[in-house]
Amino acid sequence: MSQDNLIALSCSECKRINYHSKRNKKKVKEKVSLKKYCPWCGKHTLHKEAKLK
Ligand SMILES: [Zn+2]
Numbered sequence: 001m002s003q004d005n006l007i008a009l010s011c012s013e014c015k016r017i018n019y020h021s022k023r024n025k026k027k028v029k030e031k032v033s034l035k036k037y038c039p040w041c042g043k044h045t046l047h048k049e050a051k052l053k
């Protein structure tokens with residue numbers, strides 16, 4: 001059984017989900033937030049972990 005949980009990364013400005021990632025909840029306890037390019041905003045913004053549907 002995999003311990004990697006799929007997560008979505010959503011832009012903190014427009015809230016759109018642009019990326020998907022994985023987080024091992026046993027190793028990484030903090031929520032993931034990464035600076036990534038958002039094609040909707042046309043710039044790099046902070047992307048925060050969101051629940052995957
Ligand atoms: Zn955006």
